[in-house]
Amino acid sequence: MSFPWANEYKPSHPFMKWMDEKLPLPRLVYNSVGSGYPVPRNLNYFWNFGILALVCLTLQIVTGIVMAMHYAANAQVAFDTVEHTMRDVNWGWLMRYAHANGASAFFVVIYIHIFRGFFYGSYKAPREMVWLLGVVIFLLMMATAFMGYVLPWGQMSFWGAKVITGLFSAIPLVGEPIQQWLLGGFAPDNAALNRFFSLHYLLPFVIVGVVILHIWALHIPGSSNPTGVEVKSESDTIPFYPYYIAKDGWAVGAFAFLFCAVLFFFPNALGHPDNYIPANPMSTPAHIVPEWYFWPFYAILRAFTQDFFFIPAKLMGVLAMFGSILVWFFLPWLDKSPVRSGTYRPMFKKFFWFGLIPAMAVLFYCGGAPAEEPFVMLSQIASLYYFAHFLIILPIVSAIEKPLPLPYSITESVLGKDEAAQLAPAQTATA
């Protein structure tokens, strides 16, 4: 499960030897994030975002557990208990702002992590399972974030819950009963709030479980790298500790700095003012919008304004919204190019930077904008490109594209010299 030249764990202290026989936990750590885990030497900063995501998940769990100590999932008092946390709980405001902005930070990090995967072909063999588990984590994150946003029981909480569970009512025949079953009533109320709280507390630990599988699956082939060329010899890799611990360490510091700048000086910039109004089933907000990290998918949902043959527009929107993420599951089999990294794929690279990225930017913008022109038309064009990109362009491009020549090895791409790369395996052989 690792490269043959990986350092071996050799406990020297008698206690560590004793421990290694009974419970080889230090060995596991050594082999997963220590000197025993060889990693490509050429990872760029996009490879720091996995660790940052783990930092965010930890932050959310810690702040969330503290907040749950002061929260009551009852529609009568939920809003007030959150305000109580903000005003009367020692450092409660810090916990709550860290949790609310932590969700945003988590999504920023995870979107960069996912787009790293898109560009560098991280989803390709032999890492399909890493990718599939990652998409599962993303879906779990979306569910967790959505339910968490309902808990303060403000106006956007209530109406967001109503709109999102209302999506299920688009399912023919059984839609309405499903919505009522999900909510435990005809509209969001105590039953919905309680189950959302229960699930919001449960799902992060499910995420932890899938994250463990994600990392486990990753450590079997080892990390990908910006060239997309697989590790060939020892000179292609360096041990995780100390090299990547040091690199991740300062990246976590930089991330924490940016996060705290938002947390302490703009804590409400990413939220919606309406959620400081207590939930009122009798008064619909002028614009119901989800949190910013759902905007692209919300834009896709609203882009379908016309019935398509016998399929109602609403159902089309719901299918497309879920489909827009489910399509990621098929990515390893849609993009058949043998070259992983976008750097060596001239056509793919153009479609990525001039197609997918602008389309996502437009979807982000339009999802937060009111449902009027020109935003609807813009999101229709962007959604059209989004589906075309993954389902039509990628399969065709990967079949007809002529990739640029790849470096022989990671070592060659780093040292630039052919001889150095050719020498490296020989050196390890003699060593």
Place this chain on the structure above:
Amino acid sequence: MVRILSILVGLFFTVALAWSFVLGAITAATEPAPAMVEHEFHVAPKNVHFSFDGPFGKFDNQQLQRGFQVYKEVCSACHALKHVAFRDLAALGYTEAEVKAIAAGFQVPGTDPNTGEETLRPGMATDYFPSPFANDVAARAANNNAIPPDLSLITKARHHGSAYVYSLLTGYQEQPAELLKEFPDAKTPAGLHYNPYFPNLNLAMAPPLAAGQIEYGDGTKASVDQMSKDVAAFLTWAAEPKLEKRKQTGWPVLGFLLFATILGYMSYRNIWADKKH
């Protein structure tokens, strides 16, 4: 096979989107969206500066006390402040005795110790500001069918909340002639009041402030502008009493993180010094 299926699914979604787009474009071209009076005459809050703006901002206790006086003497007749307790007012610089006196000036719901009946008693420091109305029905009945919102979070519940409160209070005016010319049906209904800072332009609240309406303890002249600004500042404090502490905590945190990050970066450079990558 996977690719053929994928292209078919892709065509399904793209054609459906193209269909929506074309029909939407035709509608947009042939039937331009009707002009909406709220779109054309609603204006963004005024540009106004407060002492608590910016990363080093601090509350001005004198101003907060004046703003509290405006709330107590004017707003509290209709608007609740239910998340704020009298004890919180100590943060405005009032002494314990003053806080107790302020609390005692409000009647809060209580229980008669002899009969057990619901009654009113003078407030204590631990009580929260009482609601001026027994319930929403009473609030509606007394206010032309509109419920005066609770003000404890008002500056966080509106975009640019502090400026919004100030703008709304100073923004009452006659309906512009152009508005009535362009939208003859949009005349402000009886009982409502035109205010371009309010999202739908017509507000149930009558202009609450008049110059010289209250007498400030510190001798500041009580113009409408001054009172509006003071009460907007007070309500900002009421919505976020920890604002000052938050900003003051932020600086040492950022300072520490900057220091730790620089150290982290230097150790990274040091450790990687011999590795080309």
